[in-house]
Amino acid sequence: MRTLVWFRGKDLRISDHAPLAEAARAGEVVPLFVLDPSFFAKERAAELPRRIQFLLDGLGELAENIAGAGSRLVVVRGRSIEVVPQLARKWSCDRVVAHRWSEPFARTRDRLVAEGLGDIPFILHEGETLAPAGSLRTGGGTPFAVYTPFARAFRKEIAVAPTLRAVSKLPALPADVKEPGVAIPTMEDLGLVRDEAILRGGERAAHARLSAFLRDRIEGFTEARDRMDRKDGTSRLSADLKFGTLSVRAVWNRVTPLIEEPRTRKDAEKFLSEIIWREFAHATLWDRPQVLKHPFRREFDGFPWQQSERGWQAWVLGTTGYPVVDAASRQLLKEGFVHNRARMISASFLTKDLLIDFRRGEAHYMRWLTDGDWAQNDMGWQWSAGCGVDAQPYFRIFHPVTQGQRFDPEGDYVRRWVPELASLPSKWIHSPWEAPPLELAAAGIRIGKTYPAPIVDHKEARVRFLAIAKSHLADARAIRGGSDG
16 A cells, blocks of 8 residues: 655644554555645745745754655646646555645645545545534534534534544555656745744744643643733744644643643643634634634625724834724734734734724734734634624724723733833833823833824724624625515
């Protein structure tokens, strides 16, 4: 049995890799990675520089690990839908195996690859998620639309299998597989500059991050995860899970035993609930692929979003005059990451204070995030805008000042990313325009000069959004009611 193992960018590992492990047990193995222009053309790579950097780190280490196990990762250029079938036939492969992806474009890719392979079996393994795609359903047989019942069903129905050991030995590449392949491109090859502020990718770094989190930070996670001023309050495993340098099953199985320990029970349960939220996002995208283009709640179709380029640029660059919002925007551009609480505050501000379409913010985040994941990014943005699955009510609007005061009480997060406010006392750090003139002068701050005045009045913006949303939703329901009658 000769198996082509197609690595695809979400499974950059040799540990807990079911397709690779099974192929190694069955006979000959041909490991393959395709540099598809959908991601690796220079103009495309420029649109997702942080993700490309993290991916290249992981891809380089994957090639080293496969070589260390006795084989070679064959790297080729071309369109996957053409290259994979051609090489499978050229190399006389008995089957092609890979991990399943949830996104609609990936499902189309897989259908075309399967058609191109003809009578060569194309086998997709689960691995992106713990629950098989499309497996969890309500009692009525429909996909879930609310997290809590989804989580109950997940815990009741999904038995997570043990983590597979890393493949330590692979058969040598078959003698007749003489494809020289190409070198893994560097950032410079793709016209990019390496950014040392981005987390290092690769399997070793991923496992080190997991071990450090479980050793030093899982205790207290429930409270710390919401604190923007805590650099180490979250696991920082999102990019590792996105690119599969760490499997979600490995994470689940490492955390689960901590539920049995009284000091970590609450925090381990909370962390696992976040993993289930990730499952929910992928399940939603699988069952409702249209959410990448349309609001989940269709009554939001045609919502009168505004085209405020002044507001958009201020939000993108972190010059809105609201310190937490500006800190989130600057962290994204500088670090390729945004604290989850800051993401929610920032998204709420863009969509509700500025009335800008959530899809613009969603696309901006996908461009600059290292952990940019289509399912989770979309779910987060639609939730914040009030139009998504299990969404917060549209009338819940985050107050950027009180959120900062609650989750960054001393202003450490703001001081880190908005240094022009660093000398301002904590009492005013989240509302500098309210600080007494003497306090501003002592801190070297001139509102409107060294730091912008608020681009909108939050109270007025809140009233405006609620009025527009209420009117639009009433009209949408009336139209829908009329069409049903």
